[in-house]
Amino acid sequence: MTIAASDDGVRALIEELQSAGNLPADCLRALEAVPREWFIPARMWVQEIADGTYQPVDRTEEPDRWLAAVYANRVIVTQFDDGATEWPEVGDRPTCSASMPSVVVGMLTELDVRPGHVVFEVGTGTGWSAALLGHIVGAQGKVTTVEIDPVLAAEARKRLEAAGFTEVDARLADGVADVLPDRVDRVIATASVRIGQFPYPWVAHTLPGGVILAPMRADLASGPLVRFVVGEDGTATGRAADMQVGFMELRSHRVASDPVGAQRFDDPSAEVTYTDLAPWVPLLADDHRWPIAVAVPSCRVNVWERTGDRPGVAWLRDPLSGSWATVVPERKGRYVVRQFGPRRLWDAAEAAYRWWVERGEPPLSAWEWTVTPDRQSVTLPPRSGR
Structure with a gap:
C-alpha cells in the first residue's frame, strides 16, 4: 500500500491496531500525537519478502516505500552489529530496532502507565517509546530513558528534542550498572533479561505497588514478557503477560556465540x-x-x-x-x-x-517469577486442589 501522507499513515496504523482489540485511550492519544516517522532514521532495514531477509530502504530514494514500512505493523531494524555494519549492507545480528507498533502498544498496556507517573525506560533505541511514555505521563510526570550505545543515545536525544519532548530525560548510560532515578512508579525494559540475572536495583528503586515490565530469556528460550509488581518488603513477583515478544539481549547479558552441532552427531566417545x-x-x-x-x-x-x-x-x-x-x-x-x-x-x-x-502442561502465564535482594526464582506453583 502506498501512503500519500503521514496523517494517512497514522490513521491506517491506528485502525489496524484497533481492529486487533481494544486500544486504551491514553495509547490512542499518544499514537495520534507522536507519529512513528519522527523517530525512524532515513535509512533502515525491513523484512518485506517471504524468506524473512532484511532489505535496505532509503527515504530519500524511495519515500513512499519508506513511509509504507514505517506505518506497517512490523519491526524496523536501525542498526546491525553494534553499528559495525553500515547501510545498505545487512549484518549478522540486529542490535537496534523499532519494535512492531502492536508490541509497543501491548507493552504500554501491560505497564499500565498513567498521567503523573515517574517512569524509567531501559533501552531508548529510536526514542519512539520514550516519546509515547512522555505524552502519557504528561507535564506532571517524568520519563528517564537510558541507552548504552553512544551513537543511538545521541540520535534518540536529537529526535526527542526535535519532537518537543524536552522533558524526557534521555541519557547515555547502562541501565543495569548505572544509578537509576530515585523512586519510580514504572520500569520498562526493551531488551531481554537472562533468568537469574534480573537487576535488583530496578526493584529497589520502584515504589511499593509499582510495576516492572521486562522480557525474560534463557539460552534455550526467549519471549515471556513478565509483569512484576513490587511489594512492601522489596520483593518483586511476576507472571508472564499474554503476549510473546522477541527482544535483543541487554548488552551486559550477552554471551559469546557457540555453534550447536559443530561436532559429529554420532561421536563414538558419547x-x-x-x-x-x-x-x-x-x-x-x-x-x-x-x-x-x-x-x-x-x-x-x-x-x-x-x-x-x-x-x-x-x-x-x-x-x-x-x-x-x-x-x-x-x-x-x-x-x-x-x-x-x-x-x-x-x-x-x-x-x-x-x-x-x-503437571497438566501449564502455559507460560502459570509460572511465577520472584526477585529478592539475595534470591531469584522461576517456579510453577502447585495446582489448586492438590
Missing part, C-alpha cells in the same frame, strides 16, 4: 541410550521449551531437518560445562540418544518436560 520421546515435541514449542530452559538455563539447541543421507537431529549443548547431546531417530517411536560431558543434557531435558506434562 554415552548411548534410547528414548521414546520425539525431541521435536519438547524443543520446538514455546510452552514446551520453557520447563527445559528453567532446568538447564545455559543449554542451547539446534534442530537439523532430514536432508538426503543426513537424518533429522536434535542438538543440545551447554557451553559452560562443555556437555552436549544428540537425539536421532532410529525407527518409528525410538530415538538414539548420545550424551557427552559432565551433564546429561537430554536426560535433564526429558525429565523437565515429562514433569511439566504431569
Whole structure:
C-alpha cells in the first residue's frame, strides 16, 4: 500500500491496531500525537519478502516505500552489529530496532502507565517509546530513558528534542550498572533479561505497588514478557503477560556465540541410550521449551531437518560445562540418544518436560517469577486442589 501522507499513515496504523482489540485511550492519544516517522532514521532495514531477509530502504530514494514500512505493523531494524555494519549492507545480528507498533502498544498496556507517573525506560533505541511514555505521563510526570550505545543515545536525544519532548530525560548510560532515578512508579525494559540475572536495583528503586515490565530469556528460550509488581518488603513477583515478544539481549547479558552441532552427531566417545520421546515435541514449542530452559538455563539447541543421507537431529549443548547431546531417530517411536560431558543434557531435558506434562502442561502465564535482594526464582506453583 502506498501512503500519500503521514496523517494517512497514522490513521491506517491506528485502525489496524484497533481492529486487533481494544486500544486504551491514553495509547490512542499518544499514537495520534507522536507519529512513528519522527523517530525512524532515513535509512533502515525491513523484512518485506517471504524468506524473512532484511532489505535496505532509503527515504530519500524511495519515500513512499519508506513511509509504507514505517506505518506497517512490523519491526524496523536501525542498526546491525553494534553499528559495525553500515547501510545498505545487512549484518549478522540486529542490535537496534523499532519494535512492531502492536508490541509497543501491548507493552504500554501491560505497564499500565498513567498521567503523573515517574517512569524509567531501559533501552531508548529510536526514542519512539520514550516519546509515547512522555505524552502519557504528561507535564506532571517524568520519563528517564537510558541507552548504552553512544551513537543511538545521541540520535534518540536529537529526535526527542526535535519532537518537543524536552522533558524526557534521555541519557547515555547502562541501565543495569548505572544509578537509576530515585523512586519510580514504572520500569520498562526493551531488551531481554537472562533468568537469574534480573537487576535488583530496578526493584529497589520502584515504589511499593509499582510495576516492572521486562522480557525474560534463557539460552534455550526467549519471549515471556513478565509483569512484576513490587511489594512492601522489596520483593518483586511476576507472571508472564499474554503476549510473546522477541527482544535483543541487554548488552551486559550477552554471551559469546557457540555453534550447536559443530561436532559429529554420532561421536563414538558419547554415552548411548534410547528414548521414546520425539525431541521435536519438547524443543520446538514455546510452552514446551520453557520447563527445559528453567532446568538447564545455559543449554542451547539446534534442530537439523532430514536432508538426503543426513537424518533429522536434535542438538543440545551447554557451553559452560562443555556437555552436549544428540537425539536421532532410529525407527518409528525410538530415538538414539548420545550424551557427552559432565551433564546429561537430554536426560535433564526429558525429565523437565515429562514433569511439566504431569503437571497438566501449564502455559507460560502459570509460572511465577520472584526477585529478592539475595534470591531469584522461576517456579510453577502447585495446582489448586492438590
